[in-house]
Amino acid sequence: MSPSDFSRKLLAWYGKNRRDLPWRKTKDPYSILVSEIMLQQTQVDRVKEYYLRWIHEFPDISSLASADEEKVLTLWEGLGYYSRARNLHKTSIQLNSTGKNVPDSIEGLTSLPGIGPYTAAAVMSIAFNRDEPLVDANVERVFSRFFDVNHPVKSREAQDIFWKKAKQLLPSGQAGEYNQALMELGALICLKTNPLCDSCPVQDGCKALNLGLIDQRPISAPSKKTIQINMACGVLKKNGLFFIQKRQENDVWAGLWEFPGGRLKEDESPEKAVVREFMEETELAIHNVRPIATVKHSYMNYRVTLHGFFCDQYKKDQQPILHAAQDFRWVSAAELEEFAFPAGHRKLITLLKENAFTN
DNA sequence: AAGGCGTGGAT
């Protein structure tokens, strides 16, 4: 199958089977950039509502540039990898202050925080229709099978093959449609498990299919083993207001808000852990520790059982001294919606609101 | 350059 056969068949298939996605209704570089940042390591179906809400709130570079960080992070809450939102915000401020628009060069784009080779090529091809090839996890899977690539997908060898093939197969003048078609094929047909090879427009040329090796491609690196941990956090309420603190930079959930807490030590009860963590993190003595709920959630390779408690300050006039946060606030239940929390703490907030009147 | 960085859907 020649490169032109491959791209012709792929584009014909894409024309009939492409999904109706919100970011496919525009060529606005800023909107395309927003969608691409959101789509990094994230499933398409989850991005849709975030994208629409974001574009509604921040329709252009200047509106995003003038937004405050809390608003930016709140709109991103639940999507994960929050440095993406913070970098996008930084980028908008940078572009806005210099009076520029989204750069239309690979170098200009990759010089911006959070934009790497994939995202730069995606913006170049989709928004500006420049002939830039791209490789994402979909392309890695499609090419691993089509060319029967016998190397781990993230290895230097495999990456060299992927980018070389992507460039060779790219039909000049149609990069935007073609790149999306290639990723769409990976998303809809060339599935991780049980790929729909009978419906594949390029099945004739697929080497792994012809060799019966579809299930053995792509070759992925071994994943990290999951770690089970127990955590506890304390929802301190005083005069009808909740104590929250803003997480430090350069740590997981940087810039998000949380209730003080942490991991249980060996043979430590959740109640003891809350008291200890509160003292370590805020120097506040607490008592009257009473359960709200136990929440199960996960992040990265951690599986967390989070024990959430209401608690009271032992000395009401004592002021917090922060050791694990950069800021703190006392906020009402309603105001909890205006701050971004990690998913586990957000789950707990939902549950505590159901109990708000009994506590 | 190997590991950090989130979350929930799919299977």
Next chain:
DNA sequence: TATCCAAGCCT
């Protein structure tokens, strides 16, 4: 239930 991992980037 447990495991994998998605339109990656940064250090």
